Amino acid sequence: MSWGFNLIGGGFRESKRAMQLSELLGVNISPSQVLQGHxxxxxxxxxxxxxxxxxxxxxxxxxxxxxxxxxxxxxxxxxxxxxxxxxxxxxxxxxxxxxxxxxxxxxxxxxxxxxxxxxxxxxxxxxxxxxxxxxxxxxxxxxxxxxxxxxxxxxxxxxxxxxxxxxxxxxxxxxxxxxxxxxxxxxxxxxxxxxxxxxxxxxFGKPNAFVFKNAETVLKQLASSLDHEVHVVNHPDDGSHFKTLYMIGDNPSVDIKGARQAGHPWFSILTRTGVFKGKENPSDFPADLVVDTVEEAVDYILRKECTS
Known part of the structure; x- marks a missing residue:
């Protein structure tokens, strides 16, 4: 199974962010699903x-x-x-x-x-x-x-x-x-x-590989705590418990660099919604995929997961 994880801006409690996201998305988000820089x-x-x-x-x-x-x-x-x-x-x-x-x-x-x-x-x-x-x-x-x-x-x-x-x-x-x-x-x-x-x-924070490893650890805990059965693909060679983890970000030197340094199972998606606005995939920190918007990134993930 592949996962997405929300790393968002800081300054507020995870419990408050979870409440805001729950209201915005119309689904129940727990504080344990919110990971911020701090x-x-x-x-x-x-x-x-x-x-x-x-x-x-x-x-x-x-x-x-x-x-x-x-x-x-x-x-x-x-x-x-x-x-x-x-x-x-x-x-x-x-x-x-x-x-x-x-x-x-x-x-x-x-x-x-x-x-x-x-x-x-x-x-x-x-x-x-x-x-x-x-x-x-x-x-x-x-x-x-x-x-x-x-x-x-x-x-x-x-x-x-x-x-x-x-x-x-x-x-x-x-x-x-x-x-x-x-x-x-x-x-x-x-x-x-x-x-x-x-x-x-x-x-702390991106592009420090620790952030990505920490996110993976938290996701493992979330997966094990789910009431229904979660299929987790184990890779004995590298110790990963996930087939794919997606990083969606708009900053090549922070988001994409961090995902690349973290390695498998991270898949980096660069959007043209923020710091990055270029036409071509940046040569210094190239992403696995470049799209215009976050919506396009999510659509790509859903299509990929539905066919895999």
Missing amino acids: SPFKQLVNRYENELVVAVGKGEPAAVMFEYGFKNVLSIDEYASCFDDIDPLAQYKEWITKKVANQSRTFKEIGPRKSVHSERVQAAFIVSDSVDWSRDIQVVCDILRSGGLPGKEIGHQPPLYFAHDDLKYQATFPSERLGMGAFRIALESIFNRIHFNALEYTS
Whole structure:
């Protein structure tokens, strides 16, 4: 049996994404069927479950981490609001004050709020795209340079994790927008200029082959949990449990490169709906199939599976 898997943008809980997809598609989608760039952060819960960590990004990054099991997590908005003058431009950002005041997820919901002035941040997580680059770069640099206590002496850098490293992506604007990878470059460039040691970080997300292997592992778990019988083709030579897994993406250097690196059983389909708009299959990261739209990709998959 062949499978498709939905890897979508981040910043929101898998449970919320599942609800949105269920309403949109008219079928029941469970949170376990939704895999986002920051989903691998779940694997770090045992390490940081009770430690103070800061979550950066659009949407509800701290709520995402809290749902994963992190019990002492603050969003960058919440954390920065605890320090007077940490953002020298805050007075010009009335929208920041309103956002913090109107946040639906309160400190009470994430457990007792400890004093951030005496408790070191043990790790910083870039969950989704930064909304305020100037403040976030400033505050994250403060955290990393001081060993987790902004405003204090220089200390050992806490771990830094990025959900993905996409340099650009296609939104509604005609040309591509700068993504988390661009934010990482900016943060790294600045940090390396003001600190004696180079920035250390771990980046998850495509094209890292780990993402594809992780998706395959999750799909195996889903397949084994189905109530009805699922025919799974086993390939003893390579350990794969699937005949085909389809990657549909619009970014050759991220989606297609990742699927190619992951190898069998991944089949890459490149669409002209985003970053890629060319006529020919790109020579640097050629896909197994190039189509105009996602609908064409799905039609191809259905026809192929119905005749196989």
